[in-house]
Amino acid sequence: MSRSSCVALFMCFFLPATLAVAGPSDVIQVSERGDIQDASTLDRAIALLSESVSECVQRKTASPDKCFCLYPQELSTVRKTYEVTIKMHPAWANHVITYVQDAKTHALSLRGLKEQLQKTCPGGS
Numbered sequence: 334m335s336r337s338s339c340v341a342l343f344m345c346f347f348l349p350a351t352l353a354v355a356g357p358s359d360v361i362q363v364s365e366r367g368d369i370q371d372a373s374t375l376d377r378a379i380a381l382l383s384e385s386v387s388e389c390v391q392r393k394t395a396s397p398d399k400c401f402c403l404y405p406q407e408l409s410t411v412r413k414t415y416e417v418t419i420k421m422h423p424a425w426a427n428h429v430i431t432y433v434q435d436a437k438t439h440a441l442s443l444r445g446l447k448e449q450l451q452k453t454c455p456g457g458s
Contacts, residue, residue, distance in 0.1 A: 359444075360429045369432045371418055376439055378414040379446070382407040402454030412450050419443070 363372055385407055389400035401408060419426050427444040 359427075360431060361425060363430060363432045368422070369434055371421060372430050372432045372439070372441060373434055375411075375414050375418045376441055378407075378411045379441070382411050399454075401449075405454070408454070411446075415443075415446060415450060 363369055382401060382404060385404040386397075386400045389395055389403055390397050394400065395403060425443055427447070430441045430443060432439050
C-alpha cells in the first residue's frame with residue numbers, strides 16, 4: 334500500500350471530517366521553509382502510524398477504530414510530535430494546515446488530529 338493510501342486510510346477511519354466543514358479562515362497555508370519542515374515532520378509521524386494501522390485493518394486484527402491502539406510507540410510519536418508542533422506554532426491549533434512539498438499539496442487537520450489523540454486506548458495509551 335502506498336504512503337498516500339495509508340494516509341488516506343488513516344484520515345478516513347480516524348480523523349473527523351473537519352476538512353469538509355473547514356471554512357477559509359480555518360485553513361492556514363504555510364510557505365516558509367521551517368514551517369513546511371515542521372508540518373512535514375508531523376505528517377511523516379502520522380504516515381508511519383497509518384502504515385501500521387493499514388496493515389491491522391487489512392488483516393482484520395481489530396476493528397478499524399481500534400487498530401491505532403495496537404501501535405503504542407507510533408501513537409506516542411504522533412502525540413509527542415503534535416505537542417511539539419503546537420508549542421512551536423500555537424496559531425495552528427484547531428486549523429487545517431496546508432503546504433506544498435515536492436510539487437504535492439499536503440493538508441493536516443490539526444483539529445481532527447487533536448480530537449483523535451485525546452481518545453484513550455484500552456490500558457490508558
